[in-house]
Amino acid sequence: MSERSNSQRGGSKAETSANAIVFVVEDDVSMRRSLTNLFQSVGLDVVAFGSAREMLQSTLPDVVSCLVLDVRLPGLSGLEFQTELAKSSIHIPIIFITGHGDIPMSVRAMKGGAVDFLTKPFRDQELLDAVIAATERDRKRRQDEKTVANLKSLFETLSPREQAVMKLVATGLMNKQIAAELGLAEITVKIYRGHVMKKMRARSLADLIRMTEALGIRANRPEQT
Template sequence: MTERPKPSRQPAGAREPLVFIVEDEESVRRALSNLFQSVGLEVEVFGSAPEMLQSKLPDVASCLVLDVRLPGLSGLDFQAELGKANIHIPIIFMTGHGDIPMTVRAMKGGAVDFLTKPFRDQDMLDAVTVAIERDRKRRDAERVVAGLRALFETLTPRERDILALVASGLMNKQVAGELGLAEITVKIYRGQIMKKMGARSLADLVRMAETLGIRRAKP
C-alpha cells in the first residue's frame, strides 16, 4: 500500500462538516448522499478504499461511513491502514452481514458505531452527529496543543529546563539548587516563562506543561 490520504492545507472551519462514504453499491452511495445532504452535510463518495486512499482529506470536522465488505481492501483492513497512517477520522461501519467478532474488531479499532443493513435513517444520522462532534473536539484539542507548542518553542533552553522542574512540583529554591542558580534568578526566569506562555498563574503554567508532556522527575 503506497498511497495514503493526505490532509490538505485548507484551514479548519472553512467548510461545513464533511461525510466520506466508501461503498461499492451505487444505489447505497446515492441514498446516503441524499440523506446527509438533506441535513446540510457535505459529502464525498468513493466506490472503494483505494479511491479514498489516493485522495486528499480537507482539514474540516468529518467522519467516514464505511462498508465492511468491499472489493479488494476490506473496510476493517482500511480502518487498520488509516490507523497506521495516523489518520484518526471517526468511522461508522455498515454491513449486511455483521457478526459479533467483526463488530468487536471494529469497535476496538475505534469505530463510533456498527450498523447492520437495513438501518433506520435516523440511526445513521445520530451516529454521524456523534462522529463529527468527536472529530471536532479532537481537532480543537490538537489546535490547543499546537498553539502551546508554538509558545514553548519561543523559550530558551534554560527556560525550558526551569519549566520542566517547576512542572515537576519543585519550589524556586529547589529549582535553583538543581540548576546551580540563585533563587532570585529562577524567579525572574519563571516570570519570563509565564509571560511567553501566556500563563495567568503557576497552576495554569503547570497545566500547560502537562498538556505538552513536559515533566522532569524530582531529583
C-alpha cells in the same frame, strides 16, 4: 474516482463556514449514490469514494468530519482500513455499514474505536443519528487537539534553558533548587522563569502548572517522602 458534492442550495439556510463533511467509502455505486443523497438532504457535505485506496490517496481537508465505511470492500477491507487510518494517526470517527457482517467483525470494529456498526437494511434515521454522534465526537477531539497544539507551539518558542526551568517549576521546586539542579545562579532562574510566564502567556503559576499537565510535561525526579 471521488465524487465531491457540496450542498450549495441557494442560501435559504445560512451556510456554516465550516460545515461538517461526511466521507463515504462504499464500492456499490447505487448505495453510494443513495448515501450521498441522504446526507445532502440534511445539509451535510459529502465526499464519496469507491475504495479505501482512493480515500487514502486524496488530500483530506482539515475540518470536522466522519467516515461512513462499508466493511466489505475491494482491496483493503473496512476493518483493515480502520487499522491503517489509526496507524497513520488519522483519527476520523468511523461508522461501519455492512450487508453481510458477523459478530467478531463488529466487535473488532468497536474495539477499534468505531462509533457504530450498522447492518443493512437500516433506517435512514439510525445512520443520521450515528453521523451526528460521530461528527460531534470529531468536533470535540479537534477542539482538544487544537488547545494542546497551541500550547505546544508556545512551549516551542522557549529556549532550551527556559524549557528546562519550566519543567522544574512544574514539579514544584523552589528557584534555588532549580538553580542547583541546572548549575545556575538563582537570579538566572528567576529571569528565565519570568520569560516562561510571558512566553506561555500564563497569568499565574496555577495556569502554568495546568499547561504542563495538558502538555504531559513531567520531569522525572524522585520525590522525597
